[in-house]
Amino acid sequence: MVELKNDRFIRALLKQDVDVTPVWMMRQAGRYLPEYREVRKQAGDFMSVCQNPELACEVTLQPLRRYELDAAILFSDILTIPDAMGLGLYFETGEGPKFRKPVRTPEDVNALKVTKAESDLSYVLDAVKLIRNELGGSVPLIGFSGSPWTVATYMVEGGSSKEFAQIKSMLMNTPETMHQLLHILADSVTDYLNAQIRAGAQAVQIFDTWGGALSAHAYETFSLNYMKKIVSGLLREHDGQQVPVILFTKNGGHWLEQIVESGCDCVGLDWTIPLNEARARVGGQVALQGNMDPAVLYGSAEAIRDEVSLILNQFGKGNGHVFNLGHGIHQHVNPDRVTAFVDAVHELSAQYH
């Protein structure tokens, strides 16, 4: 049985009363922190940090030493699963992730096997256990995975993409191969997130960074359906506590009603959709997480405070709001601005609870 000293984040996800609105940031353990860059430099590259549980734990905890954040998030990557499948993940400076062996043909897909986290991704589970231990119940730990569609985009394109020419060709011309790949990934993600939960993750988020590159009907068929499959296969309670699930589709604001049908506890939002609109549409059913433009952190402390105030006001009074950025924090943000941001959320939100 877990005793959390600060359980605001979990309570907000479950739409329970809180004293102030909880806040965390996507990529809160990251390059904007000099102490993170120091670890990265020593480790060599990004994956070396992910794959070393002590280092992953250290960078996960770094932002919590600086800021009054209400949750920790496992330091890892959305591409650990295809890496474990043997596709050869690597990072080139300034280029984003790449795969040495992209998945393009029916034969490529046939050769893939569902990953088993206990054996194939044990370094992630070791990191989760270590972080939970180090946190000592101060704040909850979030586990995560990429969505099948999002992970598949990198596997098929061989890296980042703007136009998604390869994967959309696969989707159009060999939809059965596309579905086979997404099935394999959905099963892998379900197993992976459940293993993270068993290892100690107290909430999980599915990152669907590229679902918003699809049309509404293609999103439902090729992204949302597989996230539904995952949500329905997740442990929703562990160690006597509910484990909430957050589903975040960037640019998915048009499809809120369908996303809610996945059975998730909370929908993550980017900053293009006003929170009052999102709340009016689905706030009765789920919690909402978001949604400040990370670029606001380039502003002064006062400008940041104004934007936080506006967003809190958009959500209004009541339960079910987790404050976050609508995307990961940018690497060139001054760390002092994050203090202004986190403090503003806590100070200005008390009146709404």
Next chain:
Amino acid sequence: MVELKNDRFIRALLKQDVDVTPVWMMRQAGRYLPEYREVRKQAGDFMSVCQNPELACEVTLQPLRRYELDAAILFSDILTIPDAMGLGLYFETGEGPKFRKPVRTPEDVNALKVTKAESDLSYVLDAVKLIRNELGGSVPLIGFSGSPWTVATYMVEGGSSKEFAQIKSMLMNTPETMHQLLHILADSVTDYLNAQIRAGAQAVQIFDTWGGALSAHAYETFSLNYMKKIVSGLLREHDGQQVPVILFTKNGGHWLEQIVESGCDCVGLDWTIPLNEARARVGGQVALQGNMDPAVLYGSAEAIRDEVSLILNQFGKGNGHVFNLGHGIHQHVNPDRVTAFVDAVHELSAQYH
């Protein structure tokens, strides 16, 4: 007085009766056509084609020789205005547009002057006149410009961007400088589009490619307000004919109601928003243009036909639909697929009129 042989496009923009749904494609004169690549190769670079009225005319007409398109669009670029301001536009292979002298400081903005198309961009107006003459009234010619916000992103970032760190810093920290730049651009765009209309453009489109990178309130303040200013300053009738205005904000589907208030005749849509939803929200007030994912053109003729059918069915019966892609056609599309696409729109849409 213009006598158009095919006026479907103009009629659809004005929500008048048509026999079949008109169709054109963003970037229909472009790299997917071997005859375009041939002209590009001879001319040297992209701007050399834009700046040579004969070549701009030739590539504008190329897609009309292959396909039964219902409109021509001027071959040009959204960055001709800042180029005329002296910022030194250039294109590096595979890198997109860049500026030698980005606009970063209040001094940089103070040094800018509103462009006058008749003197500063006469090559564009010469191209418009030549194309109109060559078209001989077969189909209407669309003129265009980038939106102030979108053009400003390239000017301030110095090129393409993912995170918009520079311009969003300007927006947050020196909003008065940001507004000054946008004012200069709005005045330049108004003059530019009116000059295109006087030269013969029969409809105009404002491309707001990056408005969707803003939050709802920032979009209104920093992008939509300036497009409103432009729309209210445009010639809406010329040579005895109405000149419809299309406003296209990529990822702007959440803000349809506000976009309609700009006074435009038609709203361009990307493929993330289903047409039935968009029509229910604003279809009574404006025409809608869109919205097939350009990646559908990687599919077979049959798959393309299925998607066209689905989109026509989403819009349903009635006036006010221009079929288009939700973004520019990709360069690796097989030109034969465009035949399948254009023909499918005409054949399958008759039943809706």
